[in-house]
Amino acid sequence: MNKFFKRMSTAFLAVTVAASGIFVSPKVSLAAGEPDVNANAAMAIEASTGKILYKKNSDQLMGIASMTKTMDEYLLFERINNGKLKWDDKVTISDYAHEVSQDRTLSNVPLRNGEKYTVKELYEAMAIYSANGAAIALAEKIAGSEAKFVEMMNKKATQLKLGKHKFVNATGLNNSDLKGKEQVGSKNDENQMTAQGMALLAKKLIQKYPDVLKTASITKKDFRPNTSDRIAMSNWNWLLPGLIYGRKGVDGLKTGTTDYAGMCLTATAQQNGMRVITVVLHANGGKGKGSHNSARFDETNKMLDYAFNNFKVMDVESKKAAVKNPATIDVSKGKSGTADLVTAEAAKLVVPKATDKPQLDKKVILDKKEVEAPVKGGTEVGNLTIKLKGGDNLGYIDGSQTAKVPVVTKETIEEANWFVSMLHSIGSFFSGIGSYVADGVMGWFN
Template sequence: MKKIIKKTGIAIMAVSLAVSGFLVSPKAAQAAAEPTVNANAAIAIEESTGKILYSKDADKLMGIASMTKMMDEYLLLEAINDGKIKWDDKVTISEYAYKVSQDRSLSNVPLRLGEEYTVQELYEAMAIYSANGAAIAIAEKVAGSEKAFVDLMNKKAEKLKLGEHQFVNSTGLNNEDLKGGQQVGGPKDENKMTARGMAKLAKHLIKDYPEVLKTASTTKKEFRKGTSDQIDMTNWNWLLPGLIYGRKGVDGLKTGTTDYAGMCLTATAVEDGMRVITVVLHANGGGAGEHTSARFDETNKMLDYSFNNFKVKEVQKAGSKVKDPSSIAVDKGKEDTVGLVTKDAVKLVVPKNDNAPKLSTKVTLKDKTLEAPVKKNTAVGEMEVSLKGGDKLGYLDGKQTENIDVLTANDVEKANWFALSAQAVGSFFTSAGNYVADGVKGWFN
């Protein structure tokens, strides 16, 4: 009997442990602890919302090396989109571009002095193989000189609100490696940005010129195929599928390496419909050698963390009724109030296991009262939306909430003269009554 009781007790205990395991599973499924990223600065964001998923010294100004060429790509694609330059336009190689291109200790495809190359050829060499001579040639084509191009780079950084930055050349090299061609800054200056600024640039580049990903995801290509100048180019972003550290879903963007900047990488990948952008500045570790696995290892940590723990979810549909306040007062209208609705759907980054996230909302109206007539879909204010109990990392632009416009739900016509007169009379007697009541109260005070 004791054996039976003992066995029964063990069975009950086992069942209890199993059940308790089921009960605690929601806790276990919560977002895992942030990764330890072995780099001087890093950031991970969800691309469509700009929500920050991970951040480490993201506002620290640091060297960016050849990730500079993302700005080159933006300015070139902008010029092409504006019709100022065409892909088949010819570019004559200057002495400056030629000299830099001959240094094979740097990333380069050797260019011939005075020879013509197409914009397309030079762009692909720059974007895929990080060719520095090609970057200089493109800068000279777009702006006439590298100095003028650097001015465009700095102005674009201001316009895109990339934050603190310093551009002194089009390549990302240290100025002392420019073979005497330095045109901006000191003899040992380099380009600098913050991890946040690089993530902003990547977000703008992907949004404004999504075609950049077609080139950025190209793993291998022959430069000047079929000629005596043919060079096999392999993309330095070894996270691309098919390369050394290939990862499914990665389709960009740009690596960078100098002694000052260290090993850097701006990467982007898509899983289950969510695009994540990561930036690593001066990755550490990864073993010996100039091109170790460090930047790819640290990037993978952020990508794993982002995709394993978060998703983008529509938490409120466009045209949803606003609850607090549910309406706004209307003066001189056929109705005294008009209802309020949201303009756009609200999408938030939420924990992957949360199918019914709780929201915090706050509505700010421009005015307390509208005057009739009022048109449907008139913007009257803004709603801030965030997750209850969410993190404090906020968004790439510095805000802490997702903000959407609040609109009027219906038309409100202006009341006719008779109704307005009745309203005026009503208001008069209401005011008069209040005056008398106040006077009577005064007698007893």
């Protein structure tokens, strides 16, 4: 009998250990902890939704160095898009742009004083090689002077709601590097933004002008090939495939380096249908291990790994789906007293990668309780807010805490003719009388 119980105990222990092994198996899908990003500030977002995946000191104003040129690109593409500038337009190089371009201790392609270059040549030099003289030349072409261009930069940053910012030049250099020709601010001023502002600018630039990635992803290109001015340009974003720290899916966006700003990088990568944007300001933060040159790429990789390993984008509501609570909106003076409500577009959420059927909190918020006929189908009357139950508190890049989808009327409600309007009025009158009488009768018994 003792041997029997001993054998049974051994068998039970083996089963228990095996079972416990099931629960600690590394195959179980558990989200990894947030990365420890060694930088003064950092942020990671999903591009299509603006969902914040990671942030560190994201609202602190810091130097951004040559990441400034993403704002240059936004203003340039805006001019191209509205027809005020063309890629083959000529730009005459000023004394100022020429002098800055001759300093090869800075990122530059040497430009000839008084020579004409195309907008596209200068743009590619700026976007690929971070050429500072080229950035000044484009600023002067767009605004007439760098000072006026800086006004445009600050105005656009406010318009785009990028948060705290300070632009003093078009390059991102310290003003002391501008050969005594700084036009805005003091001698040692530099451009500043927050990590959140940089991430939002990158999101808006990529979504509105996606062609920017065609140039940002170029690893190597000759400036003025087949001429005596030829310069072999290599992209400073070494995360691009084929370069030193090449990573699959990376196709942008912009590096930046000054003594004040440190090693900075705004990067973007796409994988399995999800695009992530990351920002690193002053990688290493003056401490920690790692090569000074590799730091911004190492820290960016931490955020990209975290994003792609733990999250995915999921459709959670279809376009023209009926909403609830309320499902309709009141319509005055219409042939129908109500209009059905539907979503204007599909809704997406960023969810943990193992999620199959997310539990959602949905809420319809109408701008007003009633609309007046005639009401066209597709008229926006409010929003449907959607969030994961028990979700995180990081929110979205625009400051909201939920995803939002416009709610619109499903069908057109035409204005009622005079007869129908009269009947509605009579009905309302007698309804009011009925309520009055009912209230009076109830009063007899009080």
